Amino acid sequence: MPTITVDKAELYRRLEREYTTHEFDELCFDFGIELDEDTTKDVEEARAKGLSSPPPQLKIEIPANRYDLLCLEGLARSLRIFLQKEQPPTYTLSVPDKLQEVHVEASTSPLRPYFASAILRLSRPMNQLEYESFIDLQDKLHQNLCRQRKFVAIGTHDLDTVEGPFRYICRDPKEIKFAPLNKDQEYTAEELMGVYETDRHLAKYLNIIRDAPAYPVIYDSKDRVLSMPPIINSQHSKIVAGKTKNIFVDTTATDKTKLDIVINMISTMFAEYTDIPFTIEPVKIIMPDGSSHLSPPLAPRSTTASSSYINAATGLTLSREEICTLLTRMSLTATPSATDADALDVQVPPTRPDILHECDIMEDAAIAYGFNNLPQSMPTTNTVAKAFPVNRLGDLIRKECAMAGWIEALPLILCSHDENFAWLNRPDPGNYAIHLANPKSLEYQVVRTSLLPGMLKTVRENKALALPMKIFECSDVAIQDPKAERQSRNYRRLCAVYMDKKSGFEVAHGLLDRIMQVLGVPFLGKREGEGKYGYYIASAEDPTYLPGRAAHVYYRPKPNVQPTEPTPSGPSSDGPLSTIASTLKSALPSSSSADEGKPWSRDIVIGSLGILHPTVLNNFELTRPCSALEIDVEPLL
Numbered sequence: 001m002p003t004i005t006v007d008k009a010e011l012y013r014r015l016e017r018e019y020t021t022h023e024f025d026e027l028c029f030d031f032g033i034e035l036d037e038d039t040t041k042d043v044e045e046a047r048a049k050g051l052s053s054p055p056p057q058l059k060i061e062i063p064a065n066r067y068d069l070l071c072l073e074g075l076a077r078s079l080r081i082f083l084q085k086e087q088p089p090t091y092t093l094s095v096p097d098k099l100q101e102v103h104v105e106a107s108t109s110p111l112r113p114y115f116a117s118a119i120l121r122l123s124r125p126m127n128q129l130e131y132e133s134f135i136d137l138q139d140k141l142h143q144n145l146c147r148q149r150k151f152v153a154i155g156t157h158d159l160d161t162v163e164g165p166f167r168y169i170c171r172d173p174k175e176i177k178f179a180p181l182n183k184d185q186e187y188t189a190e191e192l193m194g195v196y197e198t199d200r201h202l203a204k205y206l207n208i209i210r211d212a213p214a215y216p217v218i219y220d221s222k223d224r225v226l227s228m229p230p231i232i233n234s235q236h237s238k239i240v241a242g243k244t245k246n247i248f249v250d251t252t253a254t255d256k257t258k259l260d261i262v263i264n265m266i267s268t269m270f271a272e273y274t275d276i277p278f279t280i281e282p283v284k285i286i287m288p289d290g291s292s293h294l295s296p297p298l299a300p301r302s303t304t305a306s307s308s309y310i311n312a313a314t315g316l317t318l319s320r321e322e323i324c325t326l327l328t329r330m331s332l333t334a335t336p337s338a339t340d341a342d343a344l345d346v347q348v349p350p351t352r353p354d355i356l357h358e359c360d361i362m363e364d365a366a367i368a369y370g371f372n373n374l375p376q377s378m379p380t381t382n383t384v385a386k387a388f389p390v391n392r393l394g395d396l397i398r399k400e401c402a403m404a405g406w407i408e409a410l411p412l413i414l415c416s417h418d419e420n421f422a423w424l425n426r427p428d429p430g431n432y433a434i435h436l437a438n439p440k441s442l443e444y445q446v447v448r449t450s451l452l453p454g455m456l457k458t459v460r461e462n463k464a465l466a467l468p469m470k471i472f473e474c475s476d477v478a479i480q481d482p483k484a485e486r487q488s489r490n491y492r493r494l495c496a497v498y499m500d501k502k503s504g505f506e507v508a509h510g511l512l513d514r515i516m517q518v519l520g521v522p523f524l525g526k527r528e529g530e531g532k533y534g535y536y537i538a539s540a541e542d543p544t545y546l547p548g549r550a551a552h553v554y555y556r557p558k559p560n561v562q563p564t565e566p567t568p569s570g571p572s573s574d575g576p577l578s579t580i581a582s583t584l585k586s587a588l589p590s591s592s593s594a595d596e597g598k599p600w601s602r603d604i605v606i607g608s609l610g611i612l613h614p615t616v617l618n619n620f621e622l623t624r625p626c627s628a629l630e631i632d633v634e635p636l637l
Contacts, residue, residue, distance in 0.1 A: 014076035065354035071137040101165035106288035116263040117283035131241035153230030157237035159246035170214035178225035326368035411454025414444040423619035425543035451495030468500035550610030607631025
């Protein structure tokens with residue numbers, strides 16, 4: 001969740017009360033946010049030592065979808081409404097005799113086709129605290145909703161320094177020239193890419209447009225640059241605290257929905273400073289096809305909610321009027337429906353884009369009522385919870401591995417395709433691993449089908465630690481399964497990796513023996529007694545391991561007991577975890593008459609162990625020999 005920092009004295013002034021830290025923490029909890037830190041004590045200690053220190057601050061964690069709480073103004077306003085110290089404001093458009101216009105040209109369509117704008121005519125210039133809050137809100141929106149400016153970029157300008165109508169176009173970077181924010185020298189857009197390559201704040205945004213043949217830019221009627229979104233604003237239109245009174249806001253985007261949310265947030269949060277509070281001057285946006293509309297879109301959204309649903313979900317028995325009062329405390333305007341005896345007509349303000357469904361309205365009613373005040377009741381049926389057998393087995397194995405001196409690791413479930421296959425010398429059959437349709441990076445392409453890549457990456461990142469290194473994981477892998485409802489299935493596995501100056505095959509073997517001993521599975525001599533129950537290992541060829549230094553782990557269930565199937569076949573028939581069909585080569589009854597009537601072989605391959613192949617070690621940047629063990633644990637249930 002995002003965390004905002006606000007001036008403690010200013011927030012308490014707006015709330016008209018001095019809170020203790022405990023009291024304000026309780027208020028935050030009741031409202032659905034969390035007080036992370038109060039810096040008052042640190043400030044007092046610093047000042048007692050004669051050190052300069054900023055005023056006390058409050059650091060507050062905000063829900064990720066409550067963009068209206070990301071600044072001091074929005075937070076204070078929402079808390080005042082929650083405390084019933086004021087009514088939710090009505091945000092209106094104040095249309096002047098002559099509208100400012102922005103002409104969006106077709107050249108912007110391939111890059112950032114959407115544009116929105118608003119004008120804030122303040123009753124007085126912003127002071128330094130208000131200006132910092134204004135900038136902080138833009139930064140928070142850029143970091144969260146705007147996804148580092150990829151979806152939406154915000155620009156704010158001193159309207160008195162520019163003249164409309166404005167143009168939003170894309171031009172050759174060599175033809176764009178202006179002095180960027182906080183610089184007096186003019187640069188072409190192409191030169192700016194080099195200037196900001198080493199800038200700690202702006203370098204991360206350059207790739208958004210760097211490779212485009214033309215860059216977006218906003219001009220006024222005199223061809224003066226306002227900004228080059230999403231990178232930088234112009235020095236010419238810079239907002240100055242204590243001086244700027246009329247603010248022009250521009251937003252460019254690749255996502256229309258997020259664009260509307262952002263322009264509404266920027267304009268409504270600071271509309272309390274306008275000549276007539278909560279009024280915003282619209283801007284006429286003229287699109288390439290000649291169509292036009294006013295921005296920002298401040299009209300509230302109309303929806304309905306069922307009072308019986310809200311009461312049933314919360315365990316309350318409130319009237320519609322009482323529910324409406326609760327919703328008002330959450331900045332929602334609600335009235336009993338005139339046409340439905342159970343319904344509520346709810347007006348969702350432009351500051352609450354998080355209200356998407358009736359359940360969101362129910363949640364707000366519960367928050368306003370107080371979660372601690374909701375009635376508690378016992379379930380109508382008596383049930384006793386019980387852990388799944390596979391989870392109990394997994395916990396037992398984890399405990400025993402830890403007691404044997406192995407350290408548990410918890411790598412990520414996603415990995416790259418190469419890590420899962422090529423780096424382990426395993427081919428990809430194409431219908432085995434679960435692939436992400438649109439992975440964010442090459443590191444997260446598939447759901448792991450083996451625990452081994454995560455273990456080896458963990459060793460790689462900790463190879464500077466003292467040897468020997470013994471780590472394990474007992475978790476799930478996922479495999480495609482067309483017969484399953486979700487076309488995939490999870491399998492619980494145990495994987496352990498040992499790294500030292502020597503390979504330590506016997507150490508991995510010892511862990512296997514210990515686990516089997518704890519589970520009461522006896523060791524069998526190779527092919528010992530067809531009717532006996534237990535496990536044994538047999539040499540095998542597996543490209544993940546050194547030739548002649550690998551073994552399959554065989555498990556023979558008790559007679560007349562159908563074992564849980566191990567993980568289905570992997571990339572290779574010689575892989576560590578083969579299917580029952582591929583591993584039960586001895587399953588066919590003997591052709592001799594003497595063998596007639598004998599049971600089918602129950603031996604199944606549940607895993608493998610061995611010394612890892614040098615190419616595998618090299619792929620994971622490991623310079624010491626390693627032994628590994630990986631087995632399915634579900635057949636042991």
